[in-house]
Amino acid sequence: MVGGRGCLARGAIFTRRTSHVHRQSLPRRVRATVTLVDISWELAGMLNRRTVLAAPAAFAAAHALTPSAPVDAERVREALAAVVARSPDDLARDNDFWASIARAFDVDRSLVNFNNGGVSPTVATSLTAMKRHLDHTNTAPSKVLWTTLRPQREAVRQQLAHALGTSPDEVAFTRNASESLQTVQFGVDLARGDEVLANDQDYPRMINSFRQRERREGVVLKTIAIPTPCEDDDEVVRRYEAAITPRTRLILVSHVINLTGQVLPVTKIAALGRRRGVPVLVDGAHAFAHIPTPIDEIGADFYAASLHKWLFAPIGTGFLHVRRERIAEVWPMMAAHEGIESDIRKFEQIGTHPLAPLLAIAEALTFHETLGAERKLARLVHLRDSWARRLLENDRVRLHTSLKPGFSGGIATFEIEGVDTRDLYGWLWNERRILTSPVVRDDFSGLRVSPSVYTTMGEIERFCSSVEHVLEHGLPT
Numbered sequence: 001m002v003g004g005r006g007c008l009a010r011g012a013i014f015t016r017r018t019s020h021v022h023r024q025s026l027p028r029r030v031r032a033t034v035t036l037v038d039i040s041w042e043l044a045g046m047l048n049r050r051t052v053l054a055a056p057a058a059f060a061a062a063h064a065l066t067p068s069a070p071v072d073a074e075r076v077r078e079a080l081a082a083v084v085a086r087s088p089d090d091l092a093r094d095n096d097f098w099a100s101i102a103r104a105f106d107v108d109r110s111l112v113n114f115n116n117g118g119v120s121p122t123v124a125t126s127l128t129a130m131k132r133h134l135d136h137t138n139t140a141p142s143k144v145l146w147t148t149l150r151p152q153r154e155a156v157r158q159q160l161a162h163a164l165g166t167s168p169d170e171v172a173f174t175r176n177a178s179e180s181l182q183t184v185q186f187g188v189d190l191a192r193g194d195e196v197l198a199n200d201q202d203y204p205r206m207i208n209s210f211r212q213r214e215r216r217e218g219v220v221l222k223t224i225a226i227p228t229p230c231e232d233d234d235e236v237v238r239r240y241e242a243a244i245t246p247r248t249r250l251i252l253v254s255h256v257i258n259l260t261g262q263v264l265p266v267t268k269i270a271a272l273g274r275r276r277g278v279p280v281l282v283d284g285a286h287a288f289a290h291i292p293t294p295i296d297e298i299g300a301d302f303y304a305a306s307l308h309k310w311l312f313a314p315i316g317t318g319f320l321h322v323r324r325e326r327i328a329e330v331w332p333m334m335a336a337h338e339g340i341e342s343d344i345r346k347f348e349q350i351g352t353h354p355l356a357p358l359l360a361i362a363e364a365l366t367f368h369e370t371l372g373a374e375r376k377l378a379r380l381v382h383l384r385d386s387w388a389r390r391l392l393e394n395d396r397v398r399l400h401t402s403l404k405p406g407f408s409g410g411i412a413t414f415e416i417e418g419v420d421t422r423d424l425y426g427w428l429w430n431e432r433r434i435l436t437s438p439v440v441r442d443d444f445s446g447l448r449v450s451p452s453v454y455t456t457m458g459e460i461e462r463f464c465s466s467v468e469h470v471l472e473h474g475l476p477t
């Protein structure tokens with residue numbers, strides 16, 4: 001049964017236990033004052049260019065062919081080359097093809113990981129690149145970080161912006177979606193009594209960020225209920241519109257709800273925000289590199305995501321997109337010089353940090369582009385349908401996720417009537433080494449299941465037959 005509790009769950013409470021500054025773009029006065037250490041290294045480079053460049057070049061040559069042991073990159077390339085002409089839906093069913101793609105990952109097959117939505121294994125080419133950049137950094141950290149690696153960030157920014165369908169001047173690198181979202185949530189000026197609007201299934205940390213502003217500054221958080229599951233975009237937009245008041249200053253909306261994988265109509269909500277003069281912040285943590293996220297077409301003021309979920313980039317990578325005209329309005333989390341007030345890089349002034357994960361985003365983007373966003377989504381949907389439609393044959397199984405095209409991607413959440421979600425989660429892990437994610441709320445509960453492109457049909461079979469065992473025999477008491 002899909003949506004056993006209907007489309008109107010309400011009043012839910014979530015109870016899960018759970019700089020480099022572009023100097024050329026700055027006025028001369030400001031350029032002279034940007035971080036002393038940078039300037040020292042520029043001078044060092046000018047004074048002794050040969051010495052400064054020699055170590056990185058030697059390092060790169062020595063590491064150019066570093067192999068990644070269990071990963072057969074050539075096999076992955078060959079598999080991709082052989083399928084260019086096939087449709088994504090056709091290819092989604094070709095398990096041999098996806099077995100080749102799985103070779104791009106070095107995962108632990110002694111367990112079944114169906115919590116890729118939480119955080120994903122990094123694709124091996126990206127992991128190798130990150131290790132290489134890290135080793136390189138360590139040869140002469142200040143020199144390598146600030147003169148060699150930091151400028152390379154701009155090429156990665158361009159590649160990411162291209163994948164997002166937007167301009168590099170509007171994309172900042174962060175460490176995760178939380179940092180991106182909180183940059184906006186804490187960075188917009190709000191007066192006592194000003195309202196912010198969210199929904200009751202937005203991510204708890206993001207709700208807590210607004211709650212903190214409530215306690216600290218007297219800002220008011222209003223939340224609307226989202227139907228579970230929901231197949232009516234206009235109803236969602238109506239609920240947001242009905243909650244807007246003359247004091248509403250910011251709308252937060254998840255592109256993909258983490259609890260169920262439900263896709264929300266963010267393009268329509270962004271249009272609503274424009275019509276009513278309220279900026280819209282989209283939480284795309286689960287969306288980018290999973291479902292289509294054409295940032296400029298979506299038209300939100302702010303869009304934030306992690307890159308360690310569905311892009312398969314190193315853990316600790318994310319981005320924040322801010323529409324050009326909004327950049328100056330948002331205070332960065334860490335202070336930046338006023339001369340870069342309108343520069344997206346003001347959100348990256350976080351002090352010394354590793355550039356290795358950031359630069360290795362490039363390899364994850366390359367893998368994503370080569371695999372193809374449509375092919376990837378079609379496979380994720382095929383995997384979801386394979387387990388969800390099979391379990392739905394039993395009428396004690398409820399699905400809290402719509403399987404209709406456009407309303408979800410590779411994530412879905414199910415519940416067995418009469419079986420405690422936490423107990424089911426524990427049994428699957430303890431007895432079968434199958435990892436899922438428990439969702440326990442007042443209005444619905446269930447296990448969130450999120451396989452990935454490296455998942456095998458054998459793993460789907462193990463999962464389904466384990467759940468069917470529980471359906472037949474119950475859980476041990």
Ligand SMILES: Cc1ncc(COP(=O)(O)O)c(C=O)c1O
Nearest residue numbers: 176177178203254258283285306
């Ligand atoms: C909807 C949503 N927003 C934000 C986040 C935070 O992401 P991160 O922990 O990568 O910052 C998550 C994490 O699962 C999420 O699901």
